[in-house]
Amino acid sequence: MQLKLILSFLLLTTCVLAFSQKKPSGKSNEQNIDVTEKGLIKISIMYPYTEGKTFNMEYYETNHMPMVAGFLGSNLVRYTIEKGLSSGIPNQPLPYMAIGTFYVKSLSEYQAAIAPNKDAIRADFANYTNVMPVILVSEVVK
Amino acid sequence: MQLKLILSFLLLTTCVLAFSQKKPSGKSNEQNIDVTEKGLIKISIMYPYTEGKTFNMEYYETNHMPMVAGFLGSNLVRYTIEKGLSSGIPNQPLPYMAIGTFYVKSLSEYQAAIAPNKDAIRADFANYTNVMPVILVSEVVK
Numbered sequence: 001m002q003l004k005l006i007l008s009f010l011l012l013t014t015c016v017l018a019f020s021q022k023k024p025s026g027k028s029n030e031q032n033i034d035v036t037e038k039g040l041i042k043i044s045i046m047y048p049y050t051e052g053k054t055f056n057m058e059y060y061e062t063n064h065m066p067m068v069a070g071f072l073g074s075n076l077v078r079y080t081i082e083k084g085l086s087s088g089i090p091n092q093p094l095p096y097m098a099i100g101t102f103y104v105k106s107l108s109e110y111q112a113a114i115a116p117n118k119d120a121i122r123a124d125f126a127n128y129t130n131v132m133p134v135i136l137v138s139e140v141v142k
Numbered sequence: 143m144q145l146k147l148i149l150s151f152l153l154l155t156t157c158v159l160a161f162s163q164k165k166p167s168g169k170s171n172e173q174n175i176d177v178t179e180k181g182l183i184k185i186s187i188m189y190p191y192t193e194g195k196t197f198n199m200e201y202y203e204t205n206h207m208p209m210v211a212g213f214l215g216s217n218l219v220r221y222t223i224e225k226g227l228s229s230g231i232p233n234q235p236l237p238y239m240a241i242g243t244f245y246v247k248s249l250s251e252y253q254a255a256i257a258p259n260k261d262a263i264r265a266d267f268a269n270y271t272n273v274m275p276v277i278l279v280s281e282v283v284k
Contacts, residue, residue: 037222042224045230065284084278084279084280087277095277107227135230135234137227137228137230
């Protein structure tokens with residue numbers, strides 16, 4: 001009798017565990033990324049390549065970008081850094097040495113957060129580059 | 143005896159199910175995104191803004207980008223489209239009207255896949271824009 005009770009309990013537990021198994025697939029994860037990014041605002045700080053201009057990627061990654069990201073609070077969804085390798089068109093020069101990008105929910109909140117820190121951000125430029133960046137504000141369509 | 147066998151089997155099944163439970167949290171998903179993108183190659187096709195130049199975003203999103211993406215096979219991790227809104231520097235013109243980006247694992251595989259389709263891709267340009275794009279090949283650092 002006691003054995004039958006234990007058996008019933010185990011059977012029930014097995015069923016509960018089996019049906020509560022979550023099966024996350026790679027595909028559903030990718031879809032989550034898309035849903036999250038669409039509609040976000042990107043601020044891309046693009047450093048043009050020109051003969052004689054320099055860019056210190058290590059300083060940019062470990063000091064400058066984390067500093068700016070720290071000003072943005074919960075408005076910042078994520079930020080990325082990319083290193084320019086070449087032009088995708090043969091015989092054309094590299095367009096940009098590096099690009100740093102902030103993905104934010106609100107452009108006005110971004111601007112309000114950056115404004116009081118503009119001097120600190122600009123003063124840090126000389127620590128990693130001697131080129132003036134191009135800045136693009138865009139919206140994620142897909 | 144038979145009951146004991148069934149009991150043992152159920153106990154084993156319960157243990158296996160309990161320990162094989164995956165517990166994906168929002169946080170670990172975000173970390174997966176970072177891990178996935180770092181080291182990937184980005185091919186960014188950037189359409190400069192110039193007075194009188196046009197760009198049909200609807201055609202680009204529903205026809206051109208899916209066509210090119212279709213050439214890339216499993217080398218393509220994902221692609222994104224963004225719409226230029228403004229310069230991030232006051233009183234500067236919008237740098238780019240639009241940017242389409244392919245995230246791929248291998249640049250040489252990308253080039254090999256695009257080469258035989260270059261004419262079809264270029265012929266489609268006239269259907270959505272009259273500006274020559276700048277193309278940047280870069281590597282995701284963070």
